[in-house]
Amino acid sequence: MKKLLILSDLGLKPTRVGLIKNNGRPAGSLHIAAVARSLGVDATNLDYWREWPLELLKTSILKWFGDSDGIWLALSGSIDGSSTDDFKSLVLELKKDIPHLKVILGGYRVVVGDSSWVDVSFVGRSTNIFSEWIQGKDISKYVFATDPLTLKNPPTKILENPVCPVPIETDFWQSGEFFTIELALGCKFNCSFCGYDFRNNKNPMLATKDAVVESLETAYNKFGMTNFILADDTINEVDSKLLLLSDVVKDLSFEPSFMAFVRLDVLAAQQHQIELLKASRINTMFFGIESLNPNVTKMIRKGGRSEKNLDTLRLLKQEYPEAFTYANFIIGLTGDSEESIWHYNHIIADEQLLTSAGCNALRLYRDLSNKDIMSDIDLNPEKFGYTPLDDTQEWKELGYSSSSWKNDWTNLSAASTLSAKVDRFFAKNLTSAYTAHEIAGLQALGLNMSIPDYNNTLPLLNRKRDIVVKKYIKEKSAWLQGF
Numbered sequence: 179m180k181k182l183l184i185l186s187d188l189g190l191k192p193t194r195v196g197l198i199k200n201n202g203r204p205a206g207s208l209h210i211a212a213v214a215r216s217l218g219v220d221a222t223n224l225d226y227w228r229e230w231p232l233e234l235l236k237t238s239i240l241k242w243f244g245d246s247d248g249i250w251l252a253l254s255g256s257i258d259g260s261s262t263d264d265f266k267s268l269v270l271e272l273k274k275d276i277p278h279l280k281v282i283l284g285g286y287r288v289v290v291g292d293s294s295w296v297d298v299s300f301v302g303r304s305t306n307i308f309s310e311w312i313q314g315k316d317i318s319k320y321v322f323a324t325d326p327l328t329l330k331n332p333p334t335k336i337l338e339n340p341v342c343p344v345p346i347e348t349d350f351w352q353s354g355e356f357f358t359i360e361l362a363l364g365c366k367f368n369c370s371f372c373g374y375d376f377r378n379n380k381n382p383m384l385a386t387k388d389a390v391v392e393s394l395e396t397a398y399n400k401f402g403m404t405n406f407i408l409a410d411d412t413i414n415e416v417d418s419k420l421l422l423l424s425d426v427v428k429d430l431s432f433e434p435s436f437m438a439f440v441r442l443d444v445l446a447a448q449q450h451q452i453e454l455l456k457a458s459r460i461n462t463m464f465f466g467i468e469s470l471n472p473n474v475t476k477m478i479r480k481g482g483r484s485e486k487n488l489d490t491l492r493l494l495k496q497e498y499p500e501a502f503t504y505a506n507f508i509i510g511l512t513g514d515s516e517e518s519i520w521h522y523n524h525i526i527a528d529e530q531l532l533t534s535a536g537c538n539a540l541r542l543y544r545d546l547s548n549k550d551i552m553s554d555i556d557l558n559p560e561k562f563g564y565t566p567l568d569d570t571q572e573w574k575e576l577g578y579s580s581s582s583w584k585n586d587w588t589n590l591s592a593a594s595t596l597s598a599k600v601d602r603f604f605a606k607n608l609t610s611a612y613t614a615h616e617i618a619g620l621q622a623l624g625l626n627m628s629i630p631d632y633n634n635t636l637p638l639l640n641r642k643r644d645i646v647v648k649k650y651i652k653e654k655s656a657w658l659q660g661f
């Protein structure tokens with residue numbers, strides 16, 4: 179029987195109060211293992227792999243593979259490809275004992291640098307290709323590159339269902355972890371800075387209610403998990419996603435907490451969605467506001483008048499005071515100004531309209547081999563008022579570079595300085611220093627603190643999280659070795 183082991187690790191996350199150690203796992207790699215099992219492959223996941231003691235990791239992998247001849251080791255690189263170098267070292271080590279080991283890479287980036295150690299790479303959403311490949315079918319129409327063999331779907335087409343994994347015993351889940359699912363694929367908008375490959379899609383593909391209920395009920399009944407992250411790029415651009423989730427929540431035997439990406443301008447135009455967010459128990463929200471300056475919102479194709487957006491934050495605070503609301507801003511957008519940025523920052527802080535907020539300077543991605551994840555601004559910066567400059571910053575481990583730029587009022591260097599200042603301002607003047615994802619993960623640890631208390635207790639939270647991961651490593655390694 180063929181064997182497939184998929185490694186994943188979401189890694190560390192720098193926050194404004196220190197490094198958070200992740201306590202969740204990527205849904206995609208769980209899904210791929212489940213698909214492989216359904217096709218007769220003996221497949222399992224090995225998570226948090228960079229935290230395993232190296233000898234234990236090697237022994238566990240070698241014992242689990244045993245003397246099978248068809249063995250595949252895969253890395254789920256997710257969007258962050260930074261673990262590839264460590265994975266390569268592990269592969270080269272393992273090949274000393276099992277030279278016939280085959281290697282798969284999965285993620286949004288194509289392989290960069292030396293690829294002689296990789297047998298096949300799946301780029302982007304590609305469960306359909308993986309499934310055909312594993313069955314030995316002809317996959318020639320998906321070939322994107324040959325060195326190494328790189329397989330990829332045509333751009334923008336949704337060819338698979340949303341991912342709602344069902345957690346299983348042999349993955350040793352614990353209540354101290356968060357669990358990720360997605361309700362739908364596709365977003366009807368086409369924001370100019372967005373790199374989501376299924377944007378500009380009028381017909382989102384929804385998960386079935388049964389699939390969502392099964393995933394969530396199993397997570398709770400078998401493992402006590404109640405904190406969930408919705409991977410959907412936007413949860414409210416149409417009501418149907420919220421209606422699905424609120425319907426699911428009614429049928430659950432427990433009270434879940436969800437974190438989701440919410441569009442503020444849509445909420446402003448569809449204020450009845452506040453009730454749907456409450457009914458769906460989406461109590462942690464990430465708003466990609468980007469800018470409240472009306473000169474900017476049209477250019478980035480994220481609409482909404484600034485006063486209406488601010489009024490919606492006021493209403494949300496009044497109607498849903500227990501919700502954690504985080505907003506992200508992009509500093510340096512064409513048409514913006516430092517004066518306008520500070521004007522809105524002060525309104526937000528003075529009225530405490532958000533629980534937390536943060537920002538980053540606009541980055542222009544260059545030379546991505548997978549162009550599907552480049553935004554319209556990346557592809558055509560001049561059209562949006564940016565002049566790319568010669569100096570580029572290389573992100574070799576991720577396989578791309580970003581270039582400096584200037585526009586009507588600033589440049590990358592000045593925007594980065596301003597962004598750091600604004601970020602510090604929000605961290606100091608709003609209740610929480612964490613993003614929506616960060617607080618959702620920390621809350622899953624189950625310490626039930628008030629939101630401000632999380633700001634001062636990161637070492638304690640990380641220790642609690644280490645206990646969870648150590649228990650996982652102990653149980654999973656024993657299982658892999660057949661104890």
Ligand code: SF4
Binds near residue numbers: 415466
């Ligand atoms: S930024 Fe959000 S709303 Fe805009 S296209 Fe991307 S996913 Fe859709």
